[in-house]
Amino acid sequence: GAVVSQHPSWVICKSGTSVKIECRSLDFQATTMFWYRQFPKQSLMLMATSNEGSKATYEQGVEKDKFLINHASLTLSTLTVTSAHPEDSSFYICSATPGTGGNQPQHFGDGTRLSIL
């Protein structure tokens, strides 16, 4: 149980393109999902907290107009990288947890490797 699916797994696109990444909880409902970015040989950095039915909460230094988050249902959150540039190339990964409360295990998607040419 507690499976998180992320799609697509790999994207290569031209500079200036917008890219949408989907994160789905397959067998549980998630009122909160998290989006991380991971550069090569570095740790996971939280970008934003996605809240079902309300605005996302962005971490300091993350441009909310650049990284649009929509959490329209209890099983789906999307991250759209708008007008992507080469510096946005990274590994993007989402996580979610069943239940409420902050001390429950989080389950990660497989990640999306984004390459901007």
Added chain:
Amino acid sequence: GENVEQHPSTLSVQEGDSAVIKCTYSDSASNYFPWYKQELGKRPQLIIDIRSNVGEKKDQRIAVTLNKTAKHFSLHITETQPEDSAVYFCVAGGTSYGKLTFGQGTILTVHP
């Protein structure tokens, strides 16, 4: 906000030896401390977690300890095997909505 420091950044051991990774955190409100293992290009996988009402937890070859007073927690892997080679992350969380703060990671290499 929370800050998690992890050491060492790389750790090389011989098969069968033990490996220890240590972390400190800054936010005394944190009460959940999971450890994740990440293989190259893959998702982080939870290997063990500990909550602040517990000082130590063990699962087969893996054990974690937590010292809330000192804000230290550590991972111990005994009888290491080559398949234990990966990047390990210590994490602090348990506050608002499950937000997690990751340490910098430790690249563990177990030589046969």
